[in-house]
Amino acid sequence: FPPIPTASPTVRATRESSSSPLSSSSSASSSSPTRRGNCHAEVRQAAEMAASGEFKNKSELRVFESTDELATDLAEYISQLSENSVKESGCFTIALSGGSVISFMGKLCEAPYSKTVDWTKWYVFWADERAVAKNHVDSNYKLTKDAFLSKVSILNSHVFSINDHVTVEDAAGEYEFAIRQLVKIRTVGVSERNDCPRFDLILLGIGPDGHVASLFPHHPALELKEEWVTYITDSPKPPPERITFTLPVINSASNVVIVATGEEKAMAANLAIAGSKENSDSSSLPARMVQPTDGKLVWFLDSAAASAREVSNGGSENAM
Numbered sequence: 245f246p247p248i249p250t251a252s253p254t255v256r257a258t259r260e261s262s263s264s265p266l267s268s269s270s271s272a273s274s275s276s277p278t279r280r281g282n283c284h285a286e287v288r289q290a291a292e293m294a295a296s297g298e299f300k301n302k303s304e305l306r307v308f309e310s311t312d313e314l315a316t317d318l319a320e321y322i323s324q325l326s327e328n329s330v331k332e333s334g335c336f337t338i339a340l341s342g343g344s345v346i347s348f349m350g351k352l353c354e355a356p357y358s359k360t361v362d363w364t365k366w367y368v369f370w371a372d373e374r375a376v377a378k379n380h381v382d383s384n385y386k387l388t389k390d391a392f393l394s395k396v397s398i399l400n401s402h403v404f405s406i407n408d409h410v411t412v413e414d415a416a417g418e419y420e421f422a423i424r425q426l427v428k429i430r431t432v433g434v435s436e437r438n439d440c441p442r443f444d445l446i447l448l449g450i451g452p453d454g455h456v457a458s459l460f461p462h463h464p465a466l467e468l469k470e471e472w473v474t475y476i477t478d479s480p481k482p483p484p485e486r487i488t489f490t491l492p493v494i495n496s497a498s499n500v501v502i503v504a505t506g507e508e509k510a511m512a513a514n515l516a517i518a519g520s521k522e523n524s525d526s527s528s529l530p531a532r533m534v535q536p537t538d539g540k541l542v543w544f545l546d547s548a549a550a551s552a553r554e555v556s557n558g559g560s561e562n563a564m
């Protein structure tokens with residue numbers, strides 16, 4: 245499949261619903277006419293890519309020339325979601341992943357967001373967490389605290405991390421119980437379709453194998469329908485023991501963002517977005533299973549992650 249072209253950050257491909265033709269929009273931008281002209285063609289191609297992914301509901305593909313542009317647009321997007329959620333429900337519930345995606349939250353710690361976001365209304369969760377001490381270098385809590393939480397005025401009582409003094413199985417059970425209590429008192433919304441928690445935003449990275457959160461290809465955790473939080477002890481990405489949201493919870497969110505940067509994510513991102521008739525594995529790619537039922541999925545890619553070329557021979561495919 246052709247590469248997803250790089251468009252200017254103000255130009256993006258959107259898909260309103262599985263029935264309507266894919267519309268591509270370019271907001272009034274300062275980009276030069278030639279740039280805008282090129283971008284339209286690129287966005288149309290990107291939009292066709294997104295369409296071929298049989299995206300359900302509302303999905304959007306944003307491709308940026310640099311990670312700095314990506315981080316700037318992501319900060320604006322999250323701050324808008326926060327403002328809308330606080331207006332609608334009085335709070336903003338966000339679940340984070342680990343890895344480099346946290347580094348792209350940094351712009352939110354700077355002006356204007358540091359002063360304009362109502363941080364006291366934020367409730368922070370983790371879509372997945374490693375079963376290590378919270379001060380361990382592998383802890384997503386530590387990563388998030390050092391890079392983000394320590395720089396904004398989110399209330400400690402609104403930060404829900406796992407219990408790092410129990411087994412990974414108990415940590416998963418306790419985390420699910422805590423979220424169930426918050427759904428009961430409506431701090432966390434609930435899906436109208438099922439009893440799943442409906443987070444305002446779930447922010448995901450993606451692995452080269454197409455994993456999201458700690459849901460890895462062909463893992464039984466992908467089949468779970470009732471559990472909200474599960475645990476694994478055999479993560480192909482170290483450390484082995486992790487808790488993770490299940491797909492029903494991820495797909496019940498109002499908004500999901502998947503951030504993919506760098507060449508090593510290009511194949512997984514393209515398989516997840518565009519699928520591939522040649523590669524039947526693409527349907528079992530966890531990132532491709534992220535299709536919010538009544539929510540919006542937005543992909544944030546840099547040009548490197550949007551650059552995968554059609555695999556000319558099976559052997560060169562990443563381990564999916």
Ligand SMILES: O=C(O)[C@H](O)[C@@H](O)[C@H](O)[C@H](O)COP(=O)(O)O
Pocket residue numbers: 341342343344345372373374384448449450451455456457458481
């Ligand atoms: O705890 C984890 O390991 C993450 O939640 C995981 O899903 C991560 O987001 C991806 O592996 C991408 O990580 P990088 O962006 O660092 O490659």
